[in-house]
Amino acid sequence: MSGVRRLGARWRRRRPLRTRLALAASAAVALVAVGVCAAAFFVIRYELLHQLDLSLTQSATRVIQENRGEGPQVVAGECRYLSAPACAQIVPADPAADPGEPYPLPVSPPVREVAAGKRAPYYSNVSRFGQPLRMLTTPFGDGRALQVALRADPVEKGVRQAAVLLAGVGGVGVLLAGLLGYAVSRAGLAPVARLTSTAERIAATRDPRHRIELPAGPPGRQDEVTRLAASFNTMLGELEQSVTSQRRLVADASHELRTPLTALRTNAELLARGDRLTPAQRERASAALGRGIREVTGLVNDLIELARDEEPLPLLEDVRIVEVAEHTVATARTHWPQTPFVLEVGAGAAQAVRPGVPARLARLLTNLLDNAAKFSPPGTPVEVTLRTYGSGGSAGGLELTVRDHGPGIPAADLPYVFDRFYRAEAARALPGSGLGLAMARQIARAHGAELTAGAAPGGGALFTLTFGPQEPARGGGQ
Numbered sequence: 001m002s003g004v005r006r007l008g009a010r011w012r013r014r015r016p017l018r019t020r021l022a023l024a025a026s027a028a029v030a031l032v033a034v035g036v037c038a039a040a041f042f043v044i045r046y047e048l049l050h051q052l053d054l055s056l057t058q059s060a061t062r063v064i065q066e067n068r069g070e071g072p073q074v075v076a077g078e079c080r081y082l083s084a085p086a087c088a089q090i091v092p093a094d095p096a097a098d099p100g101e102p103y104p105l106p107v108s109p110p111v112r113e114v115a116a117g118k119r120a121p122y123y124s125n126v127s128r129f130g131q132p133l134r135m136l137t138t139p140f141g142d143g144r145a146l147q148v149a150l151r152a153d154p155v156e157k158g159v160r161q162a163a164v165l166l167a168g169v170g171g172v173g174v175l176l177a178g179l180l181g182y183a184v185s186r187a188g189l190a191p192v193a194r195l196t197s198t199a200e201r202i203a204a205t206r207d208p209r210h211r212i213e214l215p216a217g218p219p220g221r222q223d224e225v226t227r228l229a230a231s232f233n234t235m236l237g238e239l240e241q242s243v244t245s246q247r248r249l250v251a252d253a254s255h256e257l258r259t260p261l262t263a264l265r266t267n268a269e270l271l272a273r274g275d276r277l278t279p280a281q282r283e284r285a286s287a288a289l290g291r292g293i294r295e296v297t298g299l300v301n302d303l304i305e306l307a308r309d310e311e312p313l314p315l316l317e318d319v320r321i322v323e324v325a326e327h328t329v330a331t332a333r334t335h336w337p338q339t340p341f342v343l344e345v346g347a348g349a350a351q352a353v354r355p356g357v358p359a360r361l362a363r364l365l366t367n368l369l370d371n372a373a374k375f376s377p378p379g380t381p382v383e384v385t386l387r388t389y390g391s392g393g394s395a396g397g398l399e400l401t402v403r404d405h406g407p408g409i410p411a412a413d414l415p416y417v418f419d420r421f422y423r424a425e426a427a428r429a430l431p432g433s434g435l436g437l438a439m440a441r442q443i444a445r446a447h448g449a450e451l452t453a454g455a456a457p458g459g460g461a462l463f464t465l466t467f468g469p470q471e472p473a474r475g476g477g478q
Helices: 002-014 017-066 109-115 153-188 190-205 224-272 279-306 321-335 358-375 436-446
Strands: 073-076 087-092 122-128 131-139 144-151 317-320 341-345 353-356 382-389 397-403 449-455 461-467
Touching: 017 087, 017 131, 017 144, 017 153, 087 109, 109 131, 109 144, 131 153, 190 224, 224 279, 317 321, 317 358, 321 341, 321 358, 321 382, 321 397, 353 358, 358 382, 358 397, 358 436, 358 461, 436 449
Parallel strands: 341 382
Antiparallel strands: 073 087, 087 144, 122 131, 131 144, 317 353, 382 397, 397 461, 449 461
């Protein structure tokens, strides 16, 4: 039995879904059609026999009324013809009282029992005169029984004709069920076929720009297959965006690396001919080589950092944001001695903590401070503000802003300032690779925060780092 099940499962796996669905739908419709035809056959057969039994009952009633008081006799014996009346005979309980002429209908012991009142009336099928008969045996009174018979071949012929007709109807129904099942499966799986074709085309061409055509209609009334196709289109859009971003990242990274690598190769070749250089030339070449190595190392490290989407869970801890801000501001003052950095902490913000990685949060703020100092004129301050918002004090929302007094961000560049390797026209002459703000936003999102950029009132750029309200700590039993 298990072998049969395995063979059936293997057969199903090897057949296309359309074939399996068509067979299932056809089998269901065919089963219903065959069941209806079978039920109709039994209903027709019952009604024809019931009508014959009613005719026998009426004939028996008429014979009883016309021959009341008569003794055992043959009332009518020509039922071999269809046009003749029913055969009828009166049979006594005692065989010794039988008339001298033979009975045209068979007399069996149950007939004597009906005559003696020991058995209820009953119907039976007998053969007589070479024809099938339907016979009713019922009490006649005073120890006698009445037997009435009619030819049953018209009823049997009608039953056979009904069986043939219903079998034909059932066969046509099964055929139509197969055709309709195939049509239903073909129409129902058409979106799946388009989805499969699109997936195969993408696998063959490696081009995620293909989409599945969706039927027109309100979005809220789409069926499951259409929603699946819509979800597949959404996935293709995300894949296309990811592939485009990856290609752009590779192209931008190769462009950014080309210049420092060329400088490194030039300085390395120059130092290889050190015997032809003066000490001052060798010192300048060595310094340029060191700067190039540091620039390439920093760029590669930034790319590695950007490749990481989430923070490792083992490194997460409760971080006081004010301590990270104080540390990064103090470090920025040493890196940018000509730029004053001002830190302002609002009420309740000094105790605010958020889960995160301190080193990564420090990198985020350092990138923002370096960006602000890079665009600030000498002597103008960079203002850092940490405050809470909403209800809940230190457990409420937390906002950190970094504002400079430089030229600000042009409106045309504002949507792209967080893109990788994007650098505005005003920043192309300044040092940097264009990865700092992209890395800052990625770190912010990895910590459940949001980093936005905008224009500061009175001029300059304003970057806002927003943390949502702190989630309550989950208590545990001891």
